[in-house]
Amino acid sequence: MPAARFMPYETPDAESVQWDAWWFVRGGVREALPQQLPGWDYSSVETIGVTVHLDTEAIKSATGMQSARDLELVLIADCAPLGRRFVGAASIDEEAEETVDLSVEIPAGEAALQLEVSAHLVLASPGEPGSGRPHLAGSRLLSSQRRTVQLEGEASRFPSEAVPFSAIGLEPAPWTISASFADLNDSFMGSIRLLMNEEHPLARAALDPVANPEAAERLKIDVFRMLVAVVAPDIPECAEQYEEASVGEVVTNMADLYLRQTLVEAASMYRENPLRFERLCYSAVNE
């Protein structure tokens, strides 16, 4: 059954507020809020907002309010999987028509899986009771539709981590691969991790691949080479079937896709003809 919500008091006409456009911020620029938030992880600080147009006169006359300052716009970002919600608020001026940007900041590491965002017009301060008008602080007058934004899912993402190399005793390279697998059949996602040196300018640049495509390209070639290097000592002399999503399977597919070679061939070229490997690697990855 579809539900309609009724307050025990008069509420303004739904058309007196337009919840226009939902947005989020990337690289200092607002972009339309998609169903799946790109490039989000537990280190991201995210700002999500909505632009709201209000007909304050219509609201005042419907609710019998004296001043639009008694109203408040509230943005709720609800993260049910984590049992946590984030609240952003904006006050309203006395203008007859107003456009308000309402936003909320989601701190790093405090959200998971998905957010449900909604915006609300509420009574900010208590008024006089009686006559079927809202008077309790927080009384809801109008609400937007709820929107669901996926933060996490199961789409591929290369395992990686930013860390100051000096703190973990690594030489000051821009990046490296950390590998700990007992066998090439071990899970790739569980045993390989790209470490990005936060102290290195090249790594910092590559962390924003869109803004710094050259750094990103260099990283890509290095990662390709490092992956082959890391498995090369364990490659048997003849091709093998590896378990799904294992180190062996991923690197096998990578060699096939980019070099059109079996892993055995790629590893042997890496060992025996490193310069040719380097050239092929460069052209394949940057195709």
Next chain:
Amino acid sequence: MIYSYPRLPRSVSEARLGEIAAAHQGGGLVAVSKHAAFEHERSVPVATGRVATVQEIRALRTAVCSAMSHWIERGTLGADAARFDSELGVVLHHELQIVPSDAAHEDTWSFLTLMVFPDLATLRFPGLHKDRMVGTPRNALRRVWQRQEVLGDWLQTADAPLGEDELVGLFERSAMVRNRRLARITAGIVAAHDGANRSAWARNFYKAVTFQTGMRMLDVLDDAALTDLLTQTAAQVTVD
């Protein structure tokens, strides 16, 4: 809060639970303790960010088990399950240093429960029910961590801390719990309530508070206004 932990997929968790159950049947809690481990070849952590190393996970177990050793030595909880939960919540919350985002994932808790602390979970729920051992919201570790995360020191400092029923009732009201201030003040009022059959009273109180949230957005009230509202609400609540 800096660590994410490896995650154990459901299929692996179920197999692992079978091993733990067999160990428990064969050699009790001691045998389950011997099954504790710090890694699994099919565990997969979140793709990005800092993941606890094997060494850190081992140190975690050492720290938690040493803080909980008096319970482990007892081997059974008897009537003290609530006290165990409360202590475990504090210790876990302090030692895990888990990124809350990571704590929202079932598979994270499956790893922590079935690999790292199978004995603590078995001690609490010797029936080894899947819901308690796999990382669902009712998981032995997840629920106590979550209570500590939401209520913080409220759980410990109150003179008459919330009992199991009172906590379960509160956390079932997920909309209330998402508003952390609301949850804490509510818990504080319950803890301070001095009346007969407090848990039945608390159930009605939670209901009364939740019912206000449909009309009013309690998030916009400041602490004083929220406390006033909840105190007034509590004053009207009776036991059925």
Next chain:
Amino acid sequence: MDWYPQRFEPGAIQGDGAKKLLGSPKVSLEDMLVRETAQNSWDARAGDRPVAFTMNLRQLDAASVRDLRENVFTGEGPGTHIHEALADESLWIIEISDRGTIGLGGPVRNDLTPPPGAVTHFINLVFNIGATKSDKSSGGTYGFGKSIAYMVSEVGAVVIWSRCNTDSGPEDRLIASAIGDVFDREGFRYTGRHWWGRTVEGRPEPLVGQAAATLGNRLFSKGFDGDELGTSLLILAPLLGEPGPDDDAEVLAQSVLWNLWPKLIPGADGERAMDIRVQVNGVDHSIPDPATHPALSGHVACLRAVRAAQAGSEPPASLFRTEVIELSRYNAPIGHLALTKYPVPRTPVRIDETRFPSHSVTLMRSSAELVVRELDRPALADPGFQWAGVFKPLADHDSIFAESEPPAHDDWAPESLTNKIHKSIVKVALDKIRQEADHFLAPSAQARVASGNSSTAAVGDMLAGFLGGIAGSAPSPKAKAGGAGGARSAKAAIAVRRAEGGPADRAGWTRTVLEVSVRGGLPSGTPVAVRVRVATDGGTERSEQPDYVREIGWVGAEEGAEAAIIKPETPRLYVFESRDDIAVDVNSGIAAEDADIERSGGTS
């Protein structure tokens, strides 16, 4: 004795090739001498008796030199410099002896297949350089150990005297051997390998029995007491690089200390597994006690801790905390690693600065407890403190680690293994030892903050193409839930709006009249049911709550009717009362077939 130089034949190893068989060891000559000879002696242990292992640097008297020259190293010996050495009547030698061992038993002929199950110690040591030992748990897996003795000798010459059991009782055996350069003689090419013994049917064999015992007793300072068995090795003109014999003895003592220290540590029974001595002309040269050594004391504490862990006994008391970690692969144990931190003591003794302050894990095999190598990691940052570690595989994994050793037994090299699981075990052990040591060394505070602040999600997504589609944690479209269930008849759309509201009779309650209308549906009307429930933040309370909501019902229908028939364009009214501090959710829908539907069409 008869001289027997080896002619070239297919497959024969050239003399200097035999010298090279040790590969490219990572350790010095004296270390290798100590390691390999001790290893061979340990492998030859007779049983529970401690092995007595003595390295005696001594100067021969003129009679003994003459004896060697006239009765042992006979013939020309081209390609060696034996005769030059024996011209010096104050020749120095090293006599290395083991007792409490089984001696060099088995056949003395190399050209016949040994009887099944027979030992082949003699022919392996004397003739078969490069033979593989069948007992993998022994330290000297490849039996290359003997070539080191030739390398230490300036003239590449040794004399071997052994007493072993044979079918006819204990037997003395004595043979001399040398490795020199390839040479040509009388139209034949020779490998540079020489033996001196008895030539039998054109083959070299050792002197045996009383003849061997008599000559041995003349040449060697240590004989065999009673029923004692064992082996003695006499290395001519040893070259250890030091200016004098006392210095050489010190080199050997230091080498024993660093390479054999586990053998100097008594076991749980208080016994040493090996009684090791370094002597100069038969007088003991002191070997420092590793347990009190400025650098090694930490390693000793670790060894004791690992021994206890592997024996399942209580950890031994130690002055500084020692941590024992069971290393495993796929949660199956591989071995034990112990780590400790301890102060750097002031010491007047000069210790190699690559070893002191200590900053390594000693790798050793489980039963032999001979040092394979030191795995270095960074030194502690805290001034005044050093750290040490010991790793030993479990006894049943010993052979796997042995297999991965190069001929000099100075490393574990997983890449040399062909068995995938074995390769993985050794690799995992080495990886984990490094990881554990690094974790142990990192101050805990530093380890806790070693995490970055930047998101790598964008990088992870950019590189996702490498992954061939395997699951990660980037957001993905969620499967849409199936269409709403329930039967819909004739596409009726129900609309509900507030018609009027005001205070109810009960104080604090509101009475609300809803207008319910239907678009579409049957012209005769659609049965519509309405349910009013308490609204909560983000949801609806499922159960009825009479203390909050009272449903009065349809206007114009008999009391208790759940559903009203609503015709298109003819709205009906529904009344409820609710407390005025709550919101309600009104659910409306086409009534279920078994609902209590009003009997008449009602009035609007």
